[in-house]
Amino acid sequence: MNKKICFPKIVLLSSGLLMGALAGIAQNTALIDPEVETARTNAYEKQLENYLRHFLVDEYEARAASRWNRDYSSPAALERSVEPNRRRWEEVLSPPILSKSGPLETKPYPLGALQAEWLTLPLGLLTAEAVLAFPEGASKQQPVPLIIVQHGIGSSPETPFTAGAYHEYAKGLLDAGFAVLIPMNLRSVERRNNVERYARLAGTSLPGIELVRVQHLLDGVLADPRVDEARVGMWGVSLGGMATLFWMPLESRIKAGVVSAWFNERRNKMAVPDPRYSSFSPREEHAFFNGWLTEFSDEDLVSLIVPRPLMIQHGKKDNIAHWPQVVEAYEKAALHYQRLDIPEKVDLVLHEGGHEAIVAEGVKFLTDWLAASNRENE
Template sequence: MNVTVGVVMRGVPPWLVAFSPARQGTTCPRRNSGGSAKRGNPRGSAPMSRPGRSARTRDEVFWRTLDTSSPEAYRASTRPHRERMWRELIGELPPPSLPPNPRSRLYREAERWVGHEVTLDVWPGLFAYGILLVPRGMSEGERRPVVVCQHGLEGRPQDSVGPSDEPAYQSFAARLAERGFVVFAPQNPYIGGDAFRWLQRHANPLGLTMFAVIVRQHERILEWLASLPYVDPSRIGFYGISYGGVTAMRVPALLEGYALSICSANFNDWALKVASNEEPFSYVFTHEWEMPEWNLGHTYNYAEMAALIAPRPFMVERGHSDGVGVAEVVDYEYAKVRRLCAALGIPERTEIEYFDGAHVIHGVGTFAFLHRHLQWPGPVRGEVD
């Protein structure tokens, strides 16, 4: 053994020594002045050189249990996984115990839509809140598709609607309302610095996560949206950016009331994203210490979550310069989704769009995806952006 390793690792179990960076002939990346981690391999593709143990475990416990012979057989084969993901990874809380009791007030009037702030009861002391955008000019008895637009970390529904100081959002909620979609932009609780992280930390020993609460809030939101006379309950889609992309992977995987899901600026090999001590995009090198999830690497990574969304449509929006990950990792994980949809005979229900940009809503391929799969005609050329 290298003398340095022997000194540093004295008293450490042999199995742990075997995995030490010094033993492997590598070094942990260090943060440079630009805020990224230095590494010897600029492609960062070493983790994909061969499937790791966690990936092989997921092959055994998940992929080999799926029945792709028919949509009905597939849904039946995914049901136990949906229940397990909810119970073990997310944490299952009781359904909402109060009536929705919706309260609203006018938020803003625009040329093509009217916005309302809405509050819905969930449990005593807990509510769901968001901004509802209703397009003008709807006919009597008409039922429109809905897009639920989810903000990112430290965001608010007002950011999704815009205008916002945060350039990532590109007013995507308002732009979709201008195209004729009913839009709801909910508030998720990942806001307030470390306050929500401590709530997550307190929940973890109870077998719960922040998303145990978020799922029930969205369950209430779906119930309420479906009750609106101008909404088609079978055409409610989800579109989330960044931490909203985290939501886009988890909530629609569990709640089948969402007809499709779009993950923007977030899709990844999530086990690598959370735990790698080599990749500069890893949460190991950031302040988001709430990210580890129980046994995710052996159960439901992002490809598996997307598989639980299937056979409903699923799309990834990815900027080439987005620092949340690198293309090699994103493509590696997404390839499993494309292969699954091909096996199910529905290759047209999944897409990935790359664009020359960073951590932002692009709103080109994704908007077309929403029009196509929520069956709403696109705008006349030049009518809206």
Template sequence: MWSPDEFLNDLYDSQALNGQASKLKPWEQRKHEVRERLLQSLGRFPAMPEALNPVLLERQEKDGYTLERIAYTTFERLRMPAYLLIPHGIAQPAPAVIAWHGHGYGSREIVGLKPDGTGEEGNPGLTGHFALQLVRRGLVVMAPEIIGFGDRRLAAERSKDPRKASSCHALASRLLMYGRTAAGLRVLEAIRSLDYLLGRSEVDAARIGTMGFSGGGMIAAFSAALDERIGAAVLSAYASTFRGSLLAMNHCIDNYLPSILPYADLPELIGLIAPRSLFVESGTEDPLFPCESVKAALSALEGIYAAEGAGERLGSDLFPGKHEVSGRRSYEWLASALRA
């Protein structure tokens, strides 16, 4: 009787109805408005970026690749550390991928290191150490540390276990007070990471991809949607509809975009990547991004890619599993897409 569930359901339906006339327009007419609404929802971007001022922090020779840790300036007083994995014996310049970790202990998790970086982590966990899987396929891989995780947590969280404690809530809520969002800041840093990557002599600027897991999938999706220098994207455990996932259960606050629903659902935001290559993978038992929601998103994306005349550039894999990276088809798909 007192629950606000019906209120929220009616709110969604009314917002969808308000935007119905716009949503009935052909995709070719709509996509420019969708892009502008995404930019507005993410918050203000700086007019002039800071100089990158990159530095090399360390370099190690691994089995089959060189591992560098570098750092660069992204925005105002923010410095971003990242790992760069360079395969041994590649023909340079080579295709490259920016890999985005999800909630967890940060970039070390996907490059196979322990949380403190002192040694290798034997258990691949939910991420499958996917940065390692990609470098083994001959791709240069960059794994930045997303703000709010690992070494980039606020001081209040730095003494806590990085596997369990992030600064997402504190960052997202405080940024809202300035008309900014955690999602927007992370996408901005993704674009700055791409700026750095394109300055590396090992990298072919015409063959750049991105892959993200869960919250990292959001960064991969929106950075690829807004920056056409990215030619191929893999979204692992993220693509869905808003109603079927973010509005159906509790997610981290960093996933929510102000005022976006009257204008676009998540598949349309992801669809801004079209006609460039896109692959969606998701576990059939994923409790955070339910399979039916993923299927609905894929159906919408198929329509968008058909409208762009690029149906062959959309791939997917609904694998037996939960909220995790699979890679059973996505790794080779991404490598092939970037070598084409």
């Protein structure tokens, strides 16, 4: 017996019916005046902003006080007491697990008169890349300290060897006897915005990914007999300053740090627009990370770095912050060192310039803490 096959009916609207449907939609939207609806939505948006800003800013001190349980009886006690916070900070960055998928490759990379090396390390679908340069005289017999030099969002690994805001600070470090490792991180606001969106969907962050890339590079570079693996520092400018402040809590091989043109009164910077300083919102969405301001304003994040030496550099003409607020945040950060009776390990270089590195002071600070192999930093 032949069975009759029934297909679902497909209804095609004539142009008249379609116009009627659209007219019905228009009539429904006319149930409320567009200006009234816009005002209502604007009011709701304002409610949301006020609610979240109150949580982030007004309630921050009380919330942080309940989440930190610092023990200042000794440096070791402090490190042990903040370990739960360190794990929560790791959750903010959510660094992924990456594995080396090939050997570290090096090739000559001339930078003007300087002969450097370009490093390439495969990590599955990703690649970690960096410039590595040694001072004269570095050898197996005379290993030298290493500084991770991190460029900012508008720069590249070559930039720290140039003038301008960087003032050739990579060269200044080489002249002072340091080797320099300059990782290539993603450049430009637009690119970081794009990648950070994917990273959030994947449960990670771009700073977390770039931290792991640097950690794998360090594995290889610290195996070089010309490097003293016990004497590693980091110095970043702008977004490189962010990397320094973000990564030192999670990478114990970094024994001293310099943060240039980044340190801030973080709640204000991220959540309170003010004509006295610039705001990341709405253009730089890459700079907003899940859970950052639950308990990790800059002065609190510093307590995950103590007792390692840390220098903050900020220019009074740098519009990333209102400099008196930077001083206030620094004074709170310095309390962690003072309560351990090691105030000499933290310093603020408040200068009259702008968004830049201050070379002489930074080089001296790192030299003081990393130059002697037997120096006790912990």
